[in-house]
Amino acid sequence: MPETNPQSRTGLAFGGDYNPEQWPEAVWSEDVRLMREAGVTMVSVGIFSWALLEPAPGVYEFGWLDRVLDLLHENGIRVDLGTPTVAPPAWFYREHPEALPVTADGTRHAFGSRGAICHSNTHYRAAAASITTRLATRYADHPALALWHVHNEYGVPVSACYCESCAAHFRRWLADAHGTVEALNEAWGTAFWGQHYTGFDQVDPPRATPTVGNPAQALDYRRFADATMRENFVAERDILHRLAPGVPVTTNFMTALSQCDSVDYWAWGREVDLVTNDHYLMTDGRRTHVNLAMAADLTRSVAGGAPWLLLEHSTSGVNWQPRNPAKAPGQMARNSLSHVARGSEGALFFQWRQSRRGAEKFHSSMLPHAGTDSRVWREVVELGSTIGALAPVAGTRTVADVAVLWDWHSWWAQNLQWRPSEDHDARERADTFYEALYDRHLTVDFAHPEGDLSAYPLVVVPALYLMTEAAADNLRRYVESGGTLLVSYFSGIVDEHDAVHEGP
Template sequence: MPETTPRGLTRLAFGGDYNPEQWPESVWHEDVRLMREAGVTLVSVGIFSWALLEPDPGEYDFGWLDRVLDLLDANGIRADLGTPTVAPPAWFYRAHPDALPVDPDGRRLAFGSRGAICHSSPAYRQAAARITTELARRYAGHPALALWHVHNEYGVPVSACYCDTCGAHFRQWLRARYGTVDAVNEVWGTAFWGQRYRGFEEIDPPRTTPTTGNPAQQLDYRRFADATLRENFVAERDILHRLAPGVPVTTNFMTALSQCDTIDYWAWGREVDIVTNDHYLITDGRRTHVNLAMTADITRSVAGGAPWLLLEHATSGVSWQPRNPAKAPGQMARNSLAHVARGSEGAMFFQWRQSRRGAEKFHSAMVPHAGTDSRVWREVVGLGRAVESLEPLRATRTVADVAVLWDWQSWWAQQLEWRPSEDHDARERADTFYEALYDRHLTVDFAHPEADLSGYPLVVVPALYLTTEAAGRNLRAYVENGGTLVVSYFSGIVDEHDAVHPGAYPGALRDVLGLTVEEFSPLLAGETVRLTGADGAELTGDVWSEVVVPRGAETLWTYADGIPAGRPAVTRNRLGEGVAWYLSSRLSGPHLDAVLERACEDAGIAPRTGLPHDVEVVRRSGESGTYVFVINHTTADAKVALDSPGTDLLTGERVAGALTAPAGAVRVVALEG
């Protein structure tokens, strides 16, 4: 079995992307001196260095990298060594211009950025295998090597190419998946609009068409593109496993739903030895710490609950948003330790030293342009000490309370054209439901719709437009066996080929919900509907309404106006030992919380009313004990009751009864007993 922890790393990981090739060699010794001062234990090296490592085809220059790795090893710093296959050299594209990707409009993108790759290109695949092989042969036994880092952020910025090479590869993929062209015609519904194919040779990628194209074809192309990227990762991974046994292999994910929507991370999580992730705050005025927590929970879930590693985030501002504010004092540590609370085995950054040139020269770094006489550097050093003090919790696992179902392929299908309302956004629903659970102080696992859900008292389905029959059976069994299920509208509608399930909506979820939907009635922009409960409690929905017909479900709230006036709006269905709730309109904020409060009662989840708003309380537990993280995102001190006494690992203070977390601060208590 491959190793699942970085080789030789005996502490939590702390460090960042190190790009010494951007600096004179005289700077390198200063770098490692400062790394030691900051408590750096791991750095990522060589990710964008193909042009330096192979300056001409088949000619290699490893001397500079030898010296870097030797210098790191001499100073007790481990290396996450990259295969530089995200950035082929200029000479490669000059020899193989057809390896540049083509967009759906037929335009071939140019060299001069990063990730400009046709992943179906045989020339690219061969060149990537060669440089990976050379690196593995040279550095497999290097004492600094802790981890292999394949490529960089697959799917960003190019996830799919539409060239003729990809067309041929797509046809091979379809033949392997479906066997015959008749099967493709069936699952794609090509009888509609006269799109029927006589042979595989007639099928091309879904390029730009006069109006909307075949949605099933587009969905399959997204699957194909994701599978193609994964094929290339696996090819490099297998080379590294063969030539460097005992060294784990990873690639950095971007599981934040706002930053990468082209990768099926459930599938990718099964292929890496260690799940790692890059996370950058989207500073759009919302509560950024909630999205951070959500992303960390998704990443941990992709890892199957096992410890994972935050491989990149920012010390302060980034450089690629419309507006890039700096992080407030203390926010860097708070963000970093929030990831650790939710399962990360450390905190890494992009990057070590801020670049003077290039597209990301205004992206913050551990060593900023201002140097060591700066707030950022002082906070980096302080964070390094904090991360070091948390070494006892290595290999423990975050304890979750509830599950949220999420499926990237369902999201892909939902994003296709001509849906009932462009205002319905699957990601928005996931964000909103997560925020509501966060505000109830519940720690969330994310789960695939076909996963084992038996360990969760409450399962929430914010948006599951594409629902397989297997997922429908899984959710029914979950409820029958005593679970509490909450489903939001426009879920259960189509199968894996974007074909509407036979019969009335909501298709695969009709039985578990105990209802049918006669008709969708999306609302116009700015419209709302009132929902009235039997006790007079009123909710407000927007974006969506439906004509719901109970088939065993009881009605809790009724539409008071709109087309479905007088019809059920929120229902509850008893099935076996459990219950299933259905919300047929878009509810948010207190209106959504009113329903979740009732569902939590059904699930036996007691309200955590004693915890302050925007103060996270998260547990990690394992053989070494139980650790409680208290993360105060507010501007006032907060008190949190503890189950048992313990010691704050960050301050050394012994705590009993209640813990005071100062404004903006983090406390991590190792509980006794």
Template sequence: MPENTPTGLTGLAFGGDYNPEQWPESVWREDMALMREAGVTMVSVGIFSWALLEPSPGAYDFAWLDRVLDLLHENGIRADLGTPTVAPPAWFYRAHPEALPVTAEGVRQEFGSRGAICHSNAAYREASSGITGQLARRYAQHPALAMWHVHNEFGVPVSACYCSSCAVHFRDWLQTTYGSVEAVNEAWGTAFWGQRYGSFAEIEPPRVTPTVGNPAQALDYRRFADATLRENFVRERDILHRLAPGAPVTTNFMTALSQCDSLDYWAWGREVDIVTNDHYLITDGRRTHVNLAMAADLTRSVAGGAPWLLLEHSTSGVNWQPRNPAKAPGQMARNSLAHVARGSEGAMFFQWRQSRRGAEKFHSAMLPHAGTDSRVWREVVELGASIEQLGPLKGTRTVADVAVLWDWHSWWAQTLQWRPSEDHDARERA
């Protein structure tokens, strides 16, 4: 059975997403030296690299990733190796445009971002299984491998697709769940507004309607979408377990962020070998320390009280909110250690080296644009030393004195249209 901790990691995890493919190879050895200076013990690699690993259908190029993993091993840094299935290559969409997701308004989204996936699509499932199997066979015995990282932030940015393939899949899910269309009619209350169905074939996804649709149908579609995403995780996980036995498999959760309110993490927590979480501060006036504490405690609960791992947070400001302030001096360390105090076996970031190009070029990183002569870098090095000193905490458990009941399905229901108040936020009440 796989371990429930990264293999070969004797202390706490400290590091971040490492994307060497964004940089000339001449930079890689500098990265290694600076990682050692900062006390980095593990990095996440390969998460968005499908187009480089399989530049054309069935043609693979692992040479660059071989060199990266070898460098990491030479420098005593463990690898959280990603399956790059969150970002299929352009050639895949050219061959299978039907794998692009369709919105509830009926608009097919396009390639050019990330996560543009219909998770019911058979071609996507076959292709993602293929690249996952290739990675597993090649790196199962690599000495740098600490664990596998499937996909990335399931449900972000697309939690549900509304295409015809999903309609067929949804009907199958309803038949398995309810057994008969009569049971669906009863559960959904379709006698209201004359919505009664005579057969499963008449049921479609809850696409845009003239006014509010059936809330029970919308709730079931969220359950179906969650189950569909989880099917794809389990499929990849099982390939990795079979071909690379012993290495734990995870995927990064986002337990308390509105950006990923589409997954039932109680169910997901039972499927991963290690529970990991991403957490970013929301700067719209809400009490960020409350959300941080809730996210960490909730993640620990999803892990059944066992240690878990903060796989992503930011050294300073992010770039995807309307306003993205930098963190104050000391705030990065306070946030990181708060997660450790609540059960995380380390503190990981997005990302190691700040990007020069692309959508997240203004997102902070461990090594910022300003380089090593910067406050962020100095705080990163100080935090790395603190994390190293806390190594004896590895394997210990945080015990809570108070319990709060949390249910994702209830939360989904509370956020449907036409409710008593849009001002209610269950997370604040918790």
């Protein structure tokens, strides 16, 4: 049995999501044999396993997961263990149908996909805490455990719920944020179109309205929805910290701006022990390798420059875009190593063995339907060897030449309705500036507008529509200290409540 330190990750990690529950147990031994052949060092397990771990309320079946973790440990493979709280079982929704999220037009989603969760629902919160407690108690000391993987891709596919529980939760959040209803009226500009409130109980989520709604209300709702998901992450993280001290806790981000626009990763980066990211190439005509580099630089930046980990990408095509081209020979390794070069402590994929059934059976994997006599498998084995040989780069840091300012709140505000032009998109400016810097071989950090900029000789401000007074002061001090600031059009237009700044 190999010697492993359960609570450290040495070298670079290589592997992927492992879903053994999709396969007969007889397949598992072949899985780990091939994992060893490919140089796999870590797999993510149990992300969608709640229904099998708790088949009825309060009835637990951990035996199969015990055997999976033991088998992996016996083969020297460490485990990134999921809390399965992104996929409550069918029985849970039969008991608590109000835990299914509601869209802005009042449609309640149904069970049968994934991520159908109202994050304000108290029954969901209690059930998530319960299964997390059970897992942490059972596996805290398991020698295979290297990392906790809470939930999955918060903000995707549901970024906000508009149900009555969320409405009540939103009112409490507004009272904390604004203090008085008079302050809310002022911040939201409710004098316009007669929207004045005389009590928080009159305020609703920005549900479907006859024409455009109050933009400050919509902006606050995005903040509220993000904060509510983060509350639930922190609740699970704190359980894991208490019951399994020393084991780092993460949740997989999707920092690529085309893949998740509902999460303020600056705030989330402060809450995780290790920043991890999922990245998938978008085949929408842009130069995908530039988008990849941008996502990796943004991920490193939300990690505060510390090493991070690519927890998911694809060996070849995905299956959820209109067209899903296969990767060309060598493209997978180039992409994986691009993430490593920008600070990732390894490269993991979705998923280990390609599914035969379910929604993602045409998504590529490390072990494809075609088996080991395939180009994808040969390239996976080669990449595993390469990643293994790169162990000495673990822990190194990237030094950037330039900072590009980025703020999710500004992006949210700029993309609200009834702006001067729908072509004025903050992401378009960020993409364009990034690409120009990339083509000049400059390494880019992203920075929050109120962050420390003193290390950078050049700071670029793509359309930063929403700019707080604190951010403006920060930029003023940066320039007064000798920094060079490049500011795009449509910057510094509104404050944090989408109110246009007063003129001089």
